Amino acid sequence: MSWWTTDETHDPARTSWVDSANGHVDFPIQNLPLGLFAPADRPERIGTAIGDKILDLKACADAGLFDPLVVQACQQPGANALLGLPVGRKRALRRRISELLSDPDYRNIVENKLFRAGDCELLVPARIGDYTDFYVGIHHANNVGRQFRPDNPLLPNYKYVPIGYHGRASSVRPSDVGVRRPYGQRKGPDADAPVFEPTARLDYELELGVWIGAGNALGRPLSIAEASHHVAGFCLLNDWSARDVQAWEYQPLGPFLAKNFHTTISPWIVTADAMAPFRTSQPSRPEGDPAPLPYLRDDNDQRHGALDLTLEVFLHTRRMRTQGAAPFRLSSGPATSMYWTVNQMVAHHASNGCNLSPGDLLGTGTISAPERSGFGSLLEISEGGARPLTLPNGETRTFLEDGDELILKAQASAAGYVSIGFGECRAVVLPAT
Structure with a gap:
């Protein structure tokens, strides 16, 4: 697949059960950026912005919602391990996150892994070597x-x-x-x-x-x-x-x-x-x-x-x-x-x-x-x-x-x-x- 090819994650008709994502100026379901955040009084962890919320990817990994290679990457400090995954694996992870946040069937097992972005500290997302x-x-x-x-x-x-x-x-x-x-x-x-x-x-x-x-x-x-x-x-x-x-x-x-x-x-x-x-x-x-x-x-x-x-x-x-x-x-x-x-x-x-x-x-x-x-x-x-x-x-x-x-x-x-x-x-x- 070419690096500029679109897929179902870019579908303009796709919406999220996270209401604030729909019509969000920066972080609709079509974006799904990666970052490092720290909820109040909790350790930092890797996450995805969705509307005015942050999905805790480490918690999703701990719950077995990702494949083993992604689970291992989510256990590492910062986003470096995720960034270093092969292109196909990163694309598959994006599809999986999009599925979890768009399919209402996943709401019950994912909703408790969301944090309000305004209550979290946003950090430099990776350990920058150079x-x-x-x-x-x-x-x-x-x-x-x-x-x-x-x-x-x-x-x-x-x-x-x-x-x-x-x-x-x-x-x-x-x-x-x-x-x-x-x-x-x-x-x-x-x-x-x-x-x-x-x-x-x-x-x-x-x-x-x-x-x-x-x-x-x-x-x-x-x-x-x-x-x-x-x-x-x-x-x-x-x-x-x-x-x-x-x-x-x-x-x-x-x-x-x-x-x-x-x-x-x-x-x-x-x-x-x-x-x-x-x-x-x-x-x-x-x-x-x-x-x-x-x-x-x-x-x-x-x-x-x-x-x-x-x-x-x-x-x-x-x-x-x-x-x-x-x-x-x-x-x-x-x-x-x-x-x-x-x-x-x-x-x-x-x-x-x-x-x-x-x-x-x-x-x-x-x-x-x-x-x-x-x-x-x-x-x-x-x-x-x-x-x-x-x-x-x-x-x-x-x-x-x-x-x-x-x-x-x-x-x-x-x-x-x-x-x-x-x-x-x-x-x-x-x-x-």
């Missing part, structure tokens, strides 16, 4: 490059190589964990020497997170044709950035302390199978751009490797919350504004024999649309601080202030299918200590 951040949002790359190199914003390698760097897995946190304003070295353009102070240019970056599944052995590259079988799912990712620290430190080796202090992710893994109806063709490269090198070229990937997602960013300042005002939408744009596909990112990452493991996390890099209404960072929206953004209540922003809350959202939609969402990726900026 985190790599890419730079595949071409409009972001152009916008930022133009601020430093107006006549030549993209470096020569950009259209040949999916650019990336190794991030810091230890500082990845789930939604709702506050981000502390970091200290760092920064140097003003007219200063003789740098200072060590809290960043004055704290920014967000709108990204997709990519969760790795089975992985590959050290020394064994993954071909572009097989890369999709190693992608377990997706989340939202905010790669917080201290722009003034970044400008001073990034040459010659790239990002370091400007980005490793905190990364926020949405806590649910929207599986690759859930995204099958929302596969779309990768946008054609502009005329004159080089074709991908053969190891990154695959016709199926070009036809089905992009994702039909609408990404949104909202700002909720402390004053807005005090006044009871709704968050202000900073941007909205499509996930198709990526120059490289997810599978090209994975294939390139492993092309030198680098071993990927279940639970590894990749970031796409900032995804921006061509227009300002779809820019994925304040660095772009404010043009490096030169063009302040005025909010509806009269406040202005060039970069983030203490007390600001950033909220990322994503919605997958396609004709003939039920839309699904990713849940929120949100965090409040806390003052430096």
Whole structure:
């Protein structure tokens, strides 16, 4: 079966006996994302979001509702073992969960394994061994490059190589964990020497997170044709950035302390199978751009490797919350504004024999649309601080202030299918200590 094929779990007519799932904006029965949660005063366990509830998969496994391999995976810490299952096994598990939550005959044995999501703590869903951040949002790359190199914003390698760097897995946190304003070295353009102070240019970056599944052995590259079988799912990712620290430190080796202090992710893994109806063709490269090198070229990937997602960013300042005002939408744009596909990112990452493991996390890099209404960072929206953004209540922003809350959202939609969402990726900026 092809990795983009739909089945009965995507049927728009399928409903759940969990009433809140029917019509739910993020978690209808057609989604069934995986996550790690902790009910009040109980140990963490693996679960599936369904409406405003969470199904305890470990309890289902203990009750003998899954096959032995899945039961064994559910006993392990985090979702790593589940993510690492073969594609066919994960697809069978999705079908089984869909059956349990849609067939009323299972209600009596499953209902007591549901928890109200609002009563649970949502955690980072897997033990992240490694985190790599890419730079595949071409409009972001152009916008930022133009601020430093107006006549030549993209470096020569950009259209040949999916650019990336190794991030810091230890500082990845789930939604709702506050981000502390970091200290760092920064140097003003007219200063003789740098200072060590809290960043004055704290920014967000709108990204997709990519969760790795089975992985590959050290020394064994993954071909572009097989890369999709190693992608377990997706989340939202905010790669917080201290722009003034970044400008001073990034040459010659790239990002370091400007980005490793905190990364926020949405806590649910929207599986690759859930995204099958929302596969779309990768946008054609502009005329004159080089074709991908053969190891990154695959016709199926070009036809089905992009994702039909609408990404949104909202700002909720402390004053807005005090006044009871709704968050202000900073941007909205499509996930198709990526120059490289997810599978090209994975294939390139492993092309030198680098071993990927279940639970590894990749970031796409900032995804921006061509227009300002779809820019994925304040660095772009404010043009490096030169063009302040005025909010509806009269406040202005060039970069983030203490007390600001950033909220990322994503919605997958396609004709003939039920839309699904990713849940929120949100965090409040806390003052430096």
